[in-house]
Each structure stands twice: as structure tokens, then as C-alpha cells.
Amino acid sequence: MLLFVSPILISWAYIAGLIDFGPITLTNRGKLLSPAVDLREVDAAAGLFSEAHLQPGEWVLTYMADGACDAECLSVLDKLLTIRSLLGYSGQRVRVIALTDTASAAPLAANYTGHVLRDPAAHDVLESALAHAVDSELPPQIVFIDWRRQLVMRYDRDAPPEDLKKDLKKLLRASQIR
Secondary structure: OHHHHHHHHHHHHHHHOOOOOOOOOOOOOOEEEEEEEEOOOOOOOOOOOOOOOOOOOOEEEEEEOOOOOOHHHHHHHHHHHHHHHHOHHHHHHEEEEEEEOOOOOOOOOHHHOOOEEEOHHHHHHHHHHHHHHHOOOOOOEEEEEOOOOEEEEEEEOOOOHHHHHHHHHHHHHHOOOO
């Protein structure tokens, strides 16, 4: 009889707070923004992440660079483009951009065409939305933006590539639209 009653007793004790199974751990490696920051209103002026630019199920992996896209920016962009290519077929649903507020002095190589965007308005909008979400000023960041224009997750620019890849794979799998 104890065998049949024990699940009920354990459930009651857990709900009553008498048993604690420990903290709930998250498996994400980046900093999950909860709740996600809605960019629809703040992006109205810049229009960078509008419906015309993002298809359902598409994600934007964005590096927010301070100033022009210098050697460090290009290094981060290379890392992000490599992660995208390592995702295989799912990588088609990921756009990679470096968002700057200043034009680069030197012309960029052909493999960066379309990936470095100079848009001071969009950069400022995204930076202020992110700073407001975390209540502080932030250094250059890598952020994930989904097709609904929700700022979902952020990383420091020197985050390990395998962490970015693992989190992005989870997000792509969870957001698969059929």
C-alpha cells in the first residue's frame, strides 16, 4: 500500500515546500533575456529587422561593434560565419551581421559583403534596448534576434564558439516551422 501512496505523499510534500529538489538549472550558455526584448516598436525607425528582412523561422546572429568594423570586429564576424557554416542545413536559417555605427576606413574583403552593416540608428536602437533590458551599459555584444524581432540571448564578444553553436542549434530546433 505504501508503494501506491508514496507518489501522492511526495507530491504533496514538494508542493507544500517540505522537499526541495534543488535549483532549476538552465542549459543555455549565453545570457537568456527573460522576458525577451521586443524590437518591433524600437526598430520602427531603423527598420533593420522588419518582416521584409526576416522570414519565419529565420534568426539573426548580430555582433554589435563599437565604431568601425576593425580587425577585432572581422575576427568575431569570421567566428560567427564559421558557426553558421558548421550548422549545416540549419545554417540557412541564420543571418550573420556586424552592426556598426561608423563606416570602415578600409574597404572590406568580398567575403564580408552584406555582413557588415553601417546603420547608426539601428545600432543605437539595439544598444539602448539591450542596455535597458539588463539595466546597465554593455561592451560590444553578440546577440540572437528571432524572426518575430525578439532579442532573445546575448553573449560577450569573446564567448567560446562552441557555446554559441550549441545554443543556436537548440534555438533553431525549438523554432522549426513546418
